[in-house]
Amino acid sequence: MKDKPVKIRTKTANVQVEKVSANVFEEHNGQSLEVGRSKAGGALSSTAGPKMLNSKPKKGLRKLFWPALFTFVAGAAAYESYLFIDSLFAFNTVLGVAATAVAGLAVISGGAGLIKGWLSRRKLRSRKEKQQAFGLLIEENTYGEGQQLIDEVNTEIGQYLDLSGPLSTYRGQKQQVHNDRELIQLYSQTVLEGLDSMALEAITKHATESAVMVALSPLAAADMALVAWRSSKMLQEVSRIYGCPQTTLGRIGLTKQVMTNMMLAGASDMLADAGTELLGKGLAATVSTKVAQGIGVGLLIARMGIQTMKLCRPVEFTDDNRPKLSYIRKSLYNRLTTLLKKSEPSKGATITKGEQDDRD
Amino acid sequence: MSEKSSLSRLVHKAEQLIERGIDKRVRIAVTGLSGAGKTAFITSFMNQLLHIADNDQLPFLRAAKEGRVLASKVSSYDELHIPEFKYRQSLDSIIGSTPSWPASTTGISQAQLNVRYIIKNEWLQKLQKQSHLTIDIIDYPGEWLLDLPLLRLSYKEWSVQCLQLLEQSHVAEDSDWREQSTKVIYQQPLADESIAELSLQYKDFIKEHFIQQQTYNLLQPGRFILPGELQGAPVLDFFPVLDIDILNSDWSALAEDSLIKTLEKRFNYYKQQIVQPFFKEYFEKVDRQILLVDCLEVLNGGYQNFRDMQFTLVELLKSFHYGQSNWLKRMFNPSIDKLLIAATKADHVPPEQHRALEGFLQNMLQEAKNDIQYEGIELETMAISAIKVTEAVIAEHQGQKLMCVKGIELDSGEEVINYPGRIQPQALSRDAWREHQYDFINFAIPTNLTNGILPHIRMDKVMQFLIGDKFR
Known part of the structure; x- marks a missing residue:
């Protein structure tokens, strides 16, 4: 029988003993993992409810529209450029060579950009898979499988940040008896929470900057460009902090996801923030429409930033460490109102200051 | 000058008032049968808290992790008639030279x-x-806890329960007490000396039963085993009636001085004057409770032992007063709002099996757990070790890699690598129990513990659960 208890006296018997470390767990725990998985499948779990068979309705011919159009336009453009270059060659060889070189460069750099974007999108996808994997480990509370995943995340983040400080804290507090749930929690609170505050700082910086810019910019049309520019910069920075940096092309994918998430999560966020936001609007309205617009834009960017954090963080947020919009909002108001007070020490600004104090 | 000082006195008074308003108090009952590790737990709990400033081994106590817990000290309490917990003494025995x-x-x-x-x-x-x-932390002998279920029983009901338990457990029937107790006539008066003698035999009987079976279910009343200051008092001279005919008959017509009435009177006195005041004083004000269970002893003991322990613990948990405590209710009728059921000695179990140990404990207390959760109590189970004395290793045995624990065996004093068998987290039938063999051994404390912080398993999670929400 396999599971008989064994007692070995180290004095009398010569036994090979290994210290328990991350590597040993893997081979050792292979079978127990499978047992756990299969058991979880049989047990009543959250997946037991009914499910939609095909999440997306079939699109048929409509699905072909964009690829077909794209191929057609690209083909036409290639044909046209070929004709163009050909005609240039007929006119002058040097001119033709130069045009070919320029076109070639465009194609190569464009291709490289595409590949890079594709890679960064893949990184984002793998991040999502990691989130799910961590979630599964937390739910099943297994033993000895989390460390490998944590190491992977570490190397990813380590490419862009120096993690030696928090990692040594993590290693110091980690015990060999900790199961995966505890290990992941520990990692989340020693290492990732540091990243969270860094990301929040970056978001606050960008949000206030754009709020101030919008408040000061004279042109309404410039606001839109400003928002697009600052928000894309912010997405880049935040995603970099979490070790899955997004390039220009990849950011489109991220932006799309962030936007979808914001639409989905927006309702609940709004409910939670409604109280304070109403207060905020009252304040903003008293200042001026322009500043109000600035605050609105700042809040939008802050919200985008927080959604980006949610997408990029390897371990999902819990109730304890969920980033709060109120934190950013506060510094946003402070920055804007002090700016206003400095620029025009008039009656309106002093009122704002007073209200600000009341709110605190 | 005097105006100024009176003003500052006023300010000081206001500050005091505010401080008193914000200050918090939490009373933790550490419950568990004897041998579950209550004293070790309290010692470790105090040790961790007293070293809080330089203790980086509490990552899951959120307030400590945030660096908000500054320092702590042992202080004197209001209930001056209760002896102090001997923290120094038990710590010295743990970290001493032997x-x-x-x-x-x-x-x-x-x-x-x-x-x-x-x-x-x-x-x-x-x-x-x-x-x-x-x-506030309270320590008391685990045996006294066994009196709790008595509060809900009358003398007759208690006797019936004793009879049932005796029939179940197939103990040797030929004890002095059982023989003697059939001879006496319960409807007639009996001399006090004879009652005392019979009750002494009964005490010997339950002690012997405990030694033989290692189960607690018959160890009632608790003061019979550990009388404390009541040694020799007549209130401890009683025993259950096991005659089925007498139990089925009506007692109301019996004379006041008949044996049965005397026994009933003593039982009721014991219940009302000894047990009730004790629990009222020490447990009614409790707001957090931790129940320590030594699952390893149960696993070693087998199915009958498991059933007995299950019965005892479920009965025990029924007797506590649970209920959500909002502040208004608390002022008049405080009750426990958080209960932690902990499997102790988790360091004796290989870490990969901690989850199974938790599962086993949950399974054992399923019935009580359900009732308690219905009351809206926050309930959690954990596998913990107040003082960690072993190390997890992987040893190769007959071509198989087994995760074991390494430590010094208590009985022999030798270093031992132990694979105790695989704990089954799901409920098992009597037959299935027979298929699993366990050999959990007791480990001694190694000599390399320093004067500082005691090594532990999940004490930080215990603290977070019990007091974490108070550090707001």
Whole structure:
């Protein structure tokens, strides 16, 4: 029988003993993992409810529209450029060579950009898979499988940040008896929470900057460009902090996801923030429409930033460490109102200051 | 000058008032049968808290992780008639030159800790930056806990229960007490000396039963085993009636001085004058409870042992007063709002099996758990070790890699690598129990423990659960 208890006296018997470390767990725990998985499948779990068979309705011919159009336009453009270059060659060889070189460069750099974007999108996808994997480990509370995943995340983040400080804290507090749930929690609170505050700082910086810019910019049309520019910069920075940096092309994918998430999560966020936001609007309205617009834009960017954090963080947020919009909002108001007070020490600004104090 | 000083006195008074308003007090009942590790737990709990400033081994105590817990000290408590918990003494026995587990408790004792922390709540922080939390911990012999279920029983019901338990457990029937008890005539009066003699035989009988079976279910009343200050008092001279005919008959017509009435009177006196005041005083004010269970002893013992322990613990949990405590209700009728059921000695189990150990414990207490959760109590189960004395290793045995624990065996004093068998987290039938063999051994405390912080398993999670929410 396999599971008989064994007692070995180290004095009398010569036994090979290994210290328990991350590597040993893997081979050792292979079978127990499978047992756990299969058991979880049989047990009543959250997946037991009914499910939609095909999440997306079939699109048929409509699905072909964009690829077909794209191929057609690209083909036409290639044909046209070929004709163009050909005609240039007929006119002058040097001119033709130069045009070919320029076109070639465009194609190569464009291709490289595409590949890079594709890679960064893949990184984002793998991040999502990691989130799910961590979630599964937390739910099943297994033993000895989390460390490998944590190491992977570490190397990813380590490419862009120096993690030696928090990692040594993590290693110091980690015990060999900790199961995966505890290990992941520990990692989340020693290492990732540091990243969270860094990301929040970056978001606050960008949000206030754009709020101030919008408040000061004279042109309404410039606001839109400003928002697009600052928000894309912010997405880049935040995603970099979490070790899955997004390039220009990849950011489109991220932006799309962030936007979808914001639409989905927006309702609940709004409910939670409604109280304070109403207060905020009252304040903003008293200042001026322009500043109000600035605050609105700042809040939008802050919200985008927080959604980006949610997408990029390897371990999902819990109730304890969920980033709060109120934190950013506060510094946003402070920055804007002090700016206003400095620029025009008039009656309106002093009122704002007073209200600000009341709110605190 | 005098105006100024009276003003400052006023300010000081206001500050005191605010401090008292913000201050918090939490009373923790450490419950568990004898041998579950209550004394070791309290010692470790106090040890961790007293070293809080330089203790980086509490990552899951959120307030400590945030650096908000500043320091703590042992303080004197209001209930001056209760002896103090001998923290120094039991710590010395753990870290001494010949380390030994702290001695089992023979009487009640109490400890009070004062923890100073930085307030997190924005609003409260405006009033005051720091506050302190007072933690009361009570230690008492586990045997006395067995009296709790008695409170719900009459003498007749208790006798019936004893009879049933005796029939179930197939103990040797030929004890002195059982023989003698059939001879007496319950309807007639009996001399006090004879009652005392019979009751002494009964005490011997349940002690022997305990030694033979290692189960607690018959160990009632608890003071029979550990009388404390009641040694020799007539209130402890009674025993159950096991005659089925007498149990089925009507007792109301019996004379006041008949044996049965005397026994009933003593039982009721014991219940009302000994047990009730004891629990009223020490447990009614409790707001957090931790129940320590030694699952390893149960696993070693097999199915009958498991069933007995299950019965005892479920009965015990029924007797506590649970209920959500909002502040208004608390003022008049305080009750426990958080219960932690912990499997102790988790360091004796290979870490990969901790989850199974938790599962086993949950399974054992399923019935009581359901009732308690219905009351809206926050309930959690954990596998913990107050003082960690082993190390997890992987040893190769007959071509198989097994995760074991390495430590010094208590009985032999030799270093041992132990694979205790695989714990089954799901409920098992009597037959299935037979297929699993367990050999959990007791480990001694190694000599390499320093004067500082005791090594532990999940004590930080225990603290977070029991007192974490108070550091607001």
